[in-house]
Amino acid sequence: MSESSEGESITVAALEVLEALTEQEEADRHRLELKVERAFCEAGSALRELRDKRLYRSTHKTFEAYCRDRFNYSRDSAYLKIAAAAVYDNLQKFLPTNCRQFPLPTNEHQLRALAKADLEPQMQASAWLQGVEEAGGKVPSGRIVKGIVERLKEKPLIKASDFCQVGDVFTLTRxxxxxxxxxxxxxxxFDVSGINVKVDVHDIALTVKPENLKPIDSPDVRRQLPAILERIRRLRNVGFLDRGAYGVLEDLGRHTYLTDVEEGLLTWLEEYYKVNSSKS
Incomplete structure (x- = not known):
């Protein structure tokens, strides 16, 4: 332990014992206090558990006084860490799968604005992604995130369900x-439950914004594309396609209808790899 940590331990030990903790509670308190000192996310989660279990009650009457004496945290600082940890958990849960390579927060100050704003978890994830984009793919500063939150508050958000329905077809853009x-x-x-739209393309599922979608109005295309997608998926699930086959499927992912030649190529691949088709 550091000199300052030793000093803190002495101070705590000298305090009047208000209510004795069990041996297990003492162990839990020590374990959780170490987490508070190591990382902001662990700190917020540990503080929340210390507060909810009232593990401070052997030496302090209030959680706020305990945080001040034990960690030198003000009330606002302690509750910011708790709120930031909750936001961090939401980011891990609601960030789109295809965005998981984006950097996550490294301190609670980057999440201060999100922690204070009244935003749904999915909105928090969306705001963080916007911040990463503005920061050039790096962890955004608290100032950047605050600016995004302020802009979100200025204009009403468009729900994905107001823009489209499950099954609608689009061309991706921008x-x-x-x-x-x-x-x-x-x-x-295939999912319009949030502010973004989850879509299937020929080889992956993406989460995009409404502005990335250009509607396709043709009834024939709307009817045919789901069947084409299923045929492409069956072939990709074979798992040992030749590179030429992958090239054909990539190309078909850019065409909203099949020419006779393209239909023939797709049918030939299905026959070659013994994949049953379900043509519409």
Missing amino acids: LEGIERKYNGCWAIA
């Missing part, structure tokens, strides 16, 4: 970063 390769591909919406 995607950036590693997803830009899907610009021009067709996509089918």
